[in-house]
Amino acid sequence: MxxxxxxxxxxxxxxxxxxxxxxxxxxxxxxxxxxxxxxxxxxxxxxxxxxxxxxxxxxxxxxxxxxxxxxxxxxxxxxxxxxxxxxxxxxxxxxxxxxxxxxxxxxxxxxxxxxxxxxxxxxxxxxxxxxxxxxxRRVPAIALARRLVAEGRLGELRHVRAQYLQDWIVDPEFPLVWRLRKDKAGSGALGDIGAHIVDTAQFVTGQNLTGVSALTETFVKERPLAEGSAGLAGESRTGEKGTVDVDDAALFIGRFEGGALASFEATRFAAGRKNALRIEINGSKGSLAFDFEAMNELWFHDHTLDGDEAGFRRIIVTEPGHPYAGAWWPPGHGLGYEHTFTHEVKDFLEAVAAGTAPSPSFEDGLRVQRVLAAVEASAADESRWTVV
Amino acid sequence: MxxxxxxxxxxxxxxxxxxxxxxxxxxxxxxxxxxxxxxxxxxxxxxxxxxxxxxxxxxxxxxxxxxxxxxxxxxxxxxxxxxxxxxxxxxxxxxxxxxxxxxxxxxxxxxxxxxxxxxxxxxxxxxxxxxxxxxxRRVPAIALARRLVAEGRLGELRHVRAQYLQDWIVDPEFPLVWRLRKDKAGSGALGDIGAHIVDTAQFVTGQNLTGVSALTETFVKERPLAEGSAGLAGESRTGEKGTVDVDDAALFIGRFEGGALASFEATRFAAGRKNALRIEINGSKGSLAFDFEAMNELWFHDHTLDGDEAGFRRIIVTEPGHPYAGAWWPPGHGLGYEHTFTHEVKDFLEAVAAGTAPSPSFEDGLRVQRVLAAVEASAADESRWTVV
Amino acid sequence: MxxxxxxxxxxxxxxxxxxxxxxxxxxxxxxxxxxxxxxxxxxxxxxxxxxxxxxxxxxxxxxxxxxxxxxxxxxxxxxxxxxxxxxxxxxxxxxxxxxxxxxxxxxxxxxxxxxxxxxxxxxxxxxxxxxxxxxxRRVPAIALARRLVAEGRLGELRHVRAQYLQDWIVDPEFPLVWRLRKDKAGSGALGDIGAHIVDTAQFVTGQNLTGVSALTETFVKERPLAEGSAGLAGESRTGEKGTVDVDDAALFIGRFEGGALASFEATRFAAGRKNALRIEINGSKGSLAFDFEAMNELWFHDHTLDGDEAGFRRIIVTEPGHPYAGAWWPPGHGLGYEHTFTHEVKDFLEAVAAGTAPSPSFEDGLRVQRVLAAVEASAADESRWTVV
Amino acid sequence: MxxxxxxxxxxxxxxxxxxxxxxxxxxxxxxxxxxxxxxxxxxxxxxxxxxxxxxxxxxxxxxxxxxxxxxxxxxxxxxxxxxxxxxxxxxxxxxxxxxxxxxxxxxxxxxxxxxxxxxxxxxxxxxxxxxxxxxxRRVPAIALARRLVAEGRLGELRHVRAQYLQDWIVDPEFPLVWRLRKDKAGSGALGDIGAHIVDTAQFVTGQNLTGVSALTETFVKERPLAEGSAGLAGESRTGEKGTVDVDDAALFIGRFEGGALASFEATRFAAGRKNALRIEINGSKGSLAFDFEAMNELWFHDHTLDGDEAGFRRIIVTEPGHPYAGAWWPPGHGLGYEHTFTHEVKDFLEAVAAGTAPSPSFEDGLRVQRVLAAVEASAADESRWTVV
The missing domain is CATH 3.40.50.720 (NAD(P)-binding Rossmann-like Domain)
Structure with missing residues (x-):
């Protein structure tokens, strides 16, 4: 046993x-x-x-x-x-x-x-x-993206464009839940979902961001107070309003260690986009594109193929050889959001059992935090280039 | 408790x-x-x-x-x-x-x-x-499709086209597993995946098929014997071959009670299609399209809108008001294959607890069986029209 | 000169x-x-x-x-x-x-x-x-599809599914224009758009249909009379109605010479589908998919690639090496409907100048006609298998 | 006459x-x-x-x-x-x-x-x-986008993201044609294709950019000399190399007059993207998305619909009521790149005949030029915010 x-x-x-x-x-x-x-x-x-x-x-x-x-x-x-x-x-x-x-x-x-x-x-x-x-990181398609980059299939990386688009606070009457309060959440879209795309981009590329130039915005500056503070669901409303002291959206451009140019955008005001964590990477030998709203798909363009038959191909990331996928169902029987957590605890338990360092480490988490801090610093200083 | x-x-x-x-x-x-x-x-x-x-x-x-x-x-x-x-x-x-x-x-x-x-x-x-x-039936998008049809949003139904496309036996060296043996499985693609699209189409339309005209085919007539017989995974191979006595693919056209024309196709030879259970329905007021390979999406065309702004819209079926979806995650955080079973046992348990008849009943299962039998009869009789 | x-x-x-x-x-x-x-x-x-x-x-x-x-x-x-x-x-x-x-x-x-x-x-x-x-045939993507099949990139063909979906007569008040009159048009959706998918499928596969089993239907049996008879646009209406004596939709299944199973559907009642001439072909080595509503794209699945990186790829058919495309604009600058005619007269003029037989010949046109006749015969005879 | x-x-x-x-x-x-x-x-x-x-x-x-x-x-x-x-x-x-x-x-x-x-x-x-x-501006889908924004269908604009992605100089051996020479072309991707997305974004939103923060990069700093200097096609190569003195890519973030946040990217290094002029706009009442690689489609999300049936819908912009489209072919029969020029001279000739000012004016062209200059200034000054 x-x-x-x-x-x-x-x-x-x-x-x-x-x-x-x-x-x-x-x-x-x-x-x-x-x-x-x-x-x-x-x-x-x-x-x-x-x-x-x-x-x-x-x-x-x-x-x-x-x-x-x-x-x-x-x-x-x-x-x-x-x-x-x-x-x-x-x-x-x-x-x-x-x-x-x-x-x-x-x-x-x-x-x-x-x-x-x-x-x-x-x-x-x-x-x-x-x-x-x-x-x-444990979405099979994103883990596969990392593998393809690590194997050199994209060649030298030129461009990273990452977006995390949601729309749950487009309505100005949506209440002031804890995720919209600086004391609880630290920041708004930036720390909540911007953190994800920074980590995802650094993970997939295997490179760190070296500097950024940023804009942030709070479109709706006051919202109805909610009784409690938990979660995404609205709380009962009292008629009173409170100040939103976090960002509704954050945009920044930056550079990766290897010279790639990058753009990032995190927002909760992209009407119609529900959980669109998107990343596209272009390299000298190929490109990748991903959108979490179709989380079982990775789009891969192999630029080394004959141009007449090249194109972005839709890899359904449910094959036995794909990261994590073999443990689940036959090909084409997709996974859902929660599976990313199952994969996470699986990797964590294996590391704990083996006595090795799990990844991403707290050091990785700190690195993301430094990027978020640089974004806020740049946004507060006329978008000036800010070294991470 | x-x-x-x-x-x-x-x-x-x-x-x-x-x-x-x-x-x-x-x-x-x-x-x-x-x-x-x-x-x-x-x-x-x-x-x-x-x-x-x-x-x-x-x-x-x-x-x-x-x-x-x-x-x-x-x-x-x-x-x-x-x-x-x-x-x-x-x-x-x-x-x-x-x-x-x-x-x-x-x-x-x-x-x-x-x-x-x-x-x-x-x-x-x-x-x-x-x-x-x-x-x-418990894919939220399919349950939503049923709801839209039942609400009359499609008007009078004209066309149903349903396909279930897989590719796991394209390779002629794939072994003779139990799903390729008539004694175990009854039929091939027809009973395994054809049954699903017959049920899905009858469920979403709320109508039964009244007759069919059919073709079936076994492309690869002999396959390596497998030691065991279980599941999709290949068994160890002995070098000997056995006869495939089920269909590799089944196609049929038919009519629904309400007058809609229908086409159905079930195959395990659609290279590149992994689990493409697809259904498209056209009515006098609107249309629906679904593909299980993107199971969290339902495409809906509202034909009553001004033509200049009408078009198939991609509903991401993860909203709180969507069938089953509210029990899970926030919008845009999709579900996977296995959730269909969770929804199934949820509905079953509720019916058992309430002492009411769960759906689909064995009678519904029998009705599907009759369609499959009509398909086989028609295919064996020069595709002649066969009443279900 | x-x-x-x-x-x-x-x-x-x-x-x-x-x-x-x-x-x-x-x-x-x-x-x-x-x-x-x-x-x-x-x-x-x-x-x-x-x-x-x-x-x-x-x-x-x-x-x-x-x-x-x-x-x-x-x-x-x-x-x-x-x-x-x-x-x-x-x-x-x-x-x-x-x-x-x-x-x-x-x-x-x-x-x-x-x-x-x-x-x-x-x-x-x-x-x-x-x-x-x-x-x-002169859509670059379809000509490219023919080339890929001819080069053996799909291997042995297993499945052809072709649809031509329009919706311009969904409204029962749309008048009885010449395309809805048997004396002028011969048949309805079958001859008008069904002819196109029969020819396209035979062209791309390089094979003929050997037999069919069919259904046809006229959903709206009477329509307002139009003063004139020309074209798609409605004529002035007189209040009187006339009988629609052609099919609104035609469906059939069939077999190709090489053993592939086929399904065809031509309809003017697919609400929301404007000019969806679609064809998908599955072979032992690969698959192709096309939809005229995105006419500059051909989807190709190379089944000989490693399964972990295989998938349908979107070839934008505007490269210099693609059929016809080099004569026009740089890659990604797509062509439109009318270009198919420009390509047609280009090929025709070259054949005339060279004194060689242009393609498709009247013989090819006759072959399509024989398929249409077989479809009508089968539909009139309980969908019985009818040899072309 | x-x-x-x-x-x-x-x-x-x-x-x-x-x-x-x-x-x-x-x-x-x-x-x-x-x-x-x-x-x-x-x-x-x-x-x-x-x-x-x-x-x-x-x-x-x-x-x-x-x-x-x-x-x-x-x-x-x-x-x-x-x-x-x-x-x-x-x-x-x-x-x-x-x-x-x-x-x-x-x-x-x-x-x-x-x-x-x-x-x-x-x-x-x-x-x-x-x-x-x-x-x-004369792509029907973009003209329709402008119309929808002008009609208030998007409400207050929050986000604009525009990209123009090409890949024709990914190969470092592609020669130094005139478009890569500052004396001829003024700038690289920025002026050639960046100008298009700046104009398109200002046209569709009906608003001007007020400031930007930018990065530019030349990935391949030397290229083979070409004998001539014309066009996109490579010239004969002499073995010698010359310096690329324009940008290969330009990224910037900015703000529109009405408060929307914007991101722009123009590059010729996006492997696999051929002519992807893309724009997405999110407003308080709806969103729009467009990609020139599928130029006959506009994606519109109506955020005022019931959330259970809302979603981005694919409008095929070929209806009689769509800008320019009625002059051409029936619905679903798409247009190509060159039609944008036909529409352009049509509008120009009408203005000339009427003695009215055609649009976009040289003043509009100057405004775009000022944005490009601000981008270059910001990129040269540590990405500092630069007022247009």
Whole structure:
């Protein structure tokens, strides 16, 4: 029988539900060296947490994350809270010898992220692992994109254009939920979805951004107050309005280490685009294009083919040889959003079991944070070129 | 606390794994009146069944389906075996007072299907429910298509064109697995995937096919023998060849009750098409198009709009108001193949709890079987028009 | 200086305008051995013909096609009238030693088409050429498709599915124009657009259909009478209704010489589909897909590639090495509908100048006619298999 | 009979051929108040110009543009030369009382463009018209986009993202043609194709850019010398290399007058993208998307529809009510690249005949030039925000 490893999770809203499905499913599809046990779920409200634990399959419920971290049956702490609490929980859990999987963005500030990366480095020396949850790396199509770039199929990279387009706050009456509050979320579209495209672009290219020039904007400057602060769903409205102190959209152009030019855009005001995380990369030997709204497809242009028969081809990324795909269904039977989390915990568990560093590391999360900080600095300084 | 209802499943290959994920996940996403308990899994090999039960989350393992049916902790029997055993198991389970969820096609012959439908009718009088597992009805986009047709948005239906295109046996060296053997599978592409598009088309239109004219073909008439017989994956090959006695492809044209013309095609020889279950419907007021390879999208043309701004629109079927979608993730965060099964068991459990007839019924499964039989009869008689 | 060859055209409605643009443009883009001169246009109304000649660039106007055929400055007769007059004009023109380009379908009956093919054979012995105007063969993407099939890139052909979908008579108040009258048009969707997909499929595959099983339907059986009879545009309406005596839609399945299964559908009732001439071909080594609504694209799946990177690729058929494309604009600067006619007259003029047989021949046109006749025969006889 | 107006054209390479087709075809499709006569073509080489005149349908040939401008049979001067000669020819032609149609970019510098705009203003007072040839405004889909924005269908504009992606110089051995030389072309991708997206975006939004922050890059800094300098086609190569002194790619972000955020990218290094002029606009009530590689399609999302049935719809812009489309073929029979020029001369001729100012004016061309200059200034100054 395989060894069991206990998981304790903090937070049970959107991310908590997604992570729960991953912990619940991973052993049924992947032959892992360890079996995760869903030991305990932590939330603020006793009732709601108990109910969530029951629904989501957690054996116990806690209301104080410090208790959760102390539990003997917890070897992994999975942090699914808003960004303002990441640093405190992660640093404490690592100090307590617990492996940590932490939602993105790693933190709300570079300083916090630095402290976390430092804690992770120290923990690693003790064999304790930390990983930041940039789940889109585990979309099979994006992992395949990374593989094609790494194999040199694109040649020298010339262009990266990345967009993350949503439209859930186009309506000015959409309330001021926590994701629109700087104290909770750190920033707006930039940190929430901009962080994803920065990480995805750096992951797929295998290169870091060296500098940026940026614009940010808050189109709707006041919104109805919501009673609570959780999640994407609107809260009950009181008639009062509050100030939106985060960006609605962020655009920037930049350069990668290898010389490629890049453009990035993160917005929640792209009417009709629901979750369009898009990336297109052009190189001297080929190009790639991806849009999460059709997440099982990767478009690949092989520029070394005869021009008369070349073209962007739609690879349906469900073949046995594709990253992660072989564990699931026959070709053409696509995966969904939540599978990215299943793949994430699969890789995390394998790293933990092997005692190796999981990826993306807290250091990677910090690197993204530095890009976000450079974007904000540039936007505040007449879009001036800002080194990351 | 909600009442628990025990499930026993027969078969743990492709369909068994898909159903397991559904039973495992459904309570985390849907607020059901009952909680399914994964009581026991039945397979032929003790070792492999025990291992599958462990991996897939079943509490016990059985090697005789008759024992499974007898178990007190089993109130639902879920049949995931090849078609040749459906009738025997289903009839016995219903007789034993167990609710039955049976994979499609309902049976390998019309006679078997009739016996099953008869057993289901009798069981229903005793409050015992039966359902055939045409899972594609539970793709949100297909359920939305049904809704739009039912609301009259397409007007009078004129055309239905349905295709189910796969390519997994294009290679003549692909072995003679059970799905290519008449004794196990009943027919080839026709019963396996043709059954799906017949059911889907009848479901979405709300109408039955009244007659057909058909062609079938076996392109590769001999294939290497496989040691075993299970699933899509190739078995070890012995060098010997065996005869393929099922169709590789089936085409037919037909008419629906309401006067629409229809064409159907099921094939495993459409190189490059992986799981392209496609349906397009044209009516006097609008049209719909769907392709499972992009399963989160439904294309809708509203012909009542001003012609200058009309066109097929890509509805990403992940909105809270879309069938099933609200239980999962925010808009644009798509679902995958397996979710169709989760929706299926959700609807089945609700019907069982309410004591109402789940849909599609065994009668619906029989109706599909009659269409398949008419197709085979027409193909064997110079494509002559054959009434269903 | 290049020799000049005089062209006389009969008919100046839709096809006449398209052919005029071809004759007017061809020398500017293709380096031909002869220069066409637009000598005379023939129509029934003196005034309207004179005006059309002026607008479309014809040097003279005639109102009797027999006069046109006699003109010394006319060496080519281009027939753009409805199908009921094709045979008489073409046979007379060929007898008079004039090369003939004749719109499709070649004729309204097999008997007429046979007479025309016979006349063309005799004329060919005298060095007089005849060609039927299946213009879609000259879509660069379709010509490229033919090339790929001929080069063996698809291997053995398994499936052909062809559709020609329009929606211009969905409205039951659309009037009874000549295309909806059997005496003028011979048949409905079948002869008008069905003829195109039969020819296109036979051209691209390089194979003939050997038999069919068919359904036809007239959804709207009476329509308002139109004063005149010309073209697609509605005429003034008188309140009276007349009987539609042609098919609104025709579906058939069939087999090609090489064993491929085929399905065809021609309809004017596919709401939202404007001019969707579609063809998909699956072979043992690859597949092709085309839709005229995106006429500059050919989708090619190379099944011999590694499965992990295979997929349908979108070839934008505007490269210098693509058929016809090099004569026009740089890559990515697409062509339109009318260019198919320019390519058609280019190929026709080259054949005439070289004294070789142009393609498609009247014999090819007759072959299509025989398929249409078989379709009608099968549809009238319970869809029974009918040999072409 | 309609009055005739004589046209003299300078240049007979790519643009000259496109304009010739427009002058040749326009009267056959549009009922214009005047009939253009293709009076004379001007080029540098007597032989090549004479041949081009013959092929393209010009009545006479000239080798000195000053002679062309003086001709009595020329009332319109159409300038199709590289940007370095635009100012001199245009100013002289306007001074001589000739209406001027001038290819884009209007000039190679802001100073030249200012002089031209000034000359045009003066000429307009004398009833002499001037127009800059931003032909993409005359793509029916783009004109329809403008109409939808003007009608308020998008509401308040939030985002504009425009790209013009080509790949014809990805190969470092592609020679140093005139479009890669600053003295001839003024700039590289920026002025050639960046100018188009700036104009297109300003046209469709009806707003001007107020400022930009930019990056430019020359990926391949030396290229083989070509003997000549004309056009896109490679010249014979001498083995020697020369310096590329223009940009290969230009990226910038900016803001529109109305507050929308914008991103622009022009590159000739997007492997696999042939002529992808793309624009997407998001507003508070709807969105639009366009890609010239599918030039007959406009994608429109109506955000005021019920969310359950909203989605980007593919409008095939070939309906009678669509801009320009009614003059051509039935719905679904698409247009090509060259039609944009036919529409351009149609609008120009109508304005000339009516004595009204054609659009886009030289002032509009100057405005684009100022944006290009701001882009270059920002790129040279650490991407600093630069007011247009």
């Amino acid at each position: 395989k060894p069991v490893i206990g998981v304790g999770m903090v937070g049970h809203a959107f991310m908590g539900r997604a992570h729960s499905q991953a912990w619940r499913s991973v052993s049924a599809f992947f032959d892992l060296p360890v079996v995760p046990s869903m030991a305990a779920l932590c939330g603020r409200s006793p009732d709601r947490t108990a109910q969530a634990a029951r629904e989501l399959g957690w054996a116990a419920a806690e209301t104080d994350w410090k208790q959760l971290v102390k539990r003997d049956d917890v070897q992994i702490v999975d942090i699914c809270t808003p960004g303002d609490s990441h640093a405190e929980i992660a640093v404490a859990a690592l100090a307590a010898g617990k492996h940590v999987l932490c939602e993105k963005p790693l933190a709300n500030t570079v300083a916090e992220a630095e402290a976390m990366a430092e804690a992770a480095r120290e923990a690693a020396e003790r064999g304790v692992q930390a990983m930041v949850a940039f789940n889109y | 909600k009442p628990v209802i025990g499930v026993g499943m027969v078969g743990h290959a492709f369909m068994g794994r898909a159903h397991s994920q559904a039973w495992r996940s459904v309570s985390a996403f849907f607020d059901l009146p009952v909680v399914p308990s994964m009581a026991a899994l039945c397979g032929r090999s003790p070792d492999r069944t025990a291992q599958a039960a462990r991996e897939l989350g079943w509490a016990a393992a059985e090697t005789d389906w008759k024992q499974l049916v007898k178990r007190d902790d089993v109130q639902i029997v879920d049949i995931c075996t090849p078609g040749d055993s459906h009738a025997e198991i289903a009839v016995a389970a219903l007789a034993a007072g167990k609710h039955v969820l049976c994979e499609k096609p309902l049976a390998n012959t019309v006679a078997e299907a009739e016996a099953m439908a008869e057993a289901a009718r009798e069981a229903a009088e005793r409050g015992v429910q039966a359902m055939v597992a045409f899972n594609y | 290049k020799p000049v060859i005089g062209v006389g055209m009969v008919g100046h409605a839709f096809m006449g305008r398209a052919h005029s643009q071809a004759w007017r443009s061809v020398s500017a883009f293709f380096d031909l051995p002869v220069v066409p001169s637009m000598a005379a246009l023939c129509g029934r109304s003196p005034d309207r013909t004179a005006q059309a000649a002026r607008e479309l660039g014809w040097a003279a106007a005639e109102t009797d096609w027999k006069q046109l055929v006699k003109r010394d400055d006319v060496q080519i007769v281009d027939i753009c009238t409805p199908g009921d007059s094709h045979a008489e004009i073409a046979v007379a023109a060929l007898a008079a030693g004039k090369h003939v380009l004749c719109e499709k379908p070649l004729a309204n009956t097999v008997a007429e088409a046979e007479a025309m093919a016979e006349a063309a054979r005799e004329a060919a012995e005298r060095g007089v050429q005849a060609m039927v105007a299946f213009n879609y | 309609k009055p005739v107006i004589g046209v003299g054209m300078v240049g007979h390479a790519f643009m000259g051929r496109a304009h010739s087709q427009a002058w040749r075809s326009v009267s056959a499709f549009f009922d214009l108040p005047v009939v253009p006569s293709m009076a004379a073509l001007c080029g540098r080489s007597p032989d090549r110009t004479a041949q081009a005149a013959r092929e393209l349908g010009w009545a006479a040939a000239e080798t000195d543009w000053k002679q062309l401008v003086k001709r009595d049979d020329v009332q319109i001067v159409d300038i199709c030369t590289p940007g370095d000669s635009h100012a001199e020819i245009a100013v002289a032609a306007l001074a001589a009382g000739k209406h001027v149609l001038c290819e884009k970019p209007l000039a190679n510098t802001v100073a030249e463009a200012e002089a031209m705009a000034e000359a045009a203003r003066e000429a307009a007072e004398r009833g002499v018209q001037a127009m800059v040839a931003f032909n993409y």
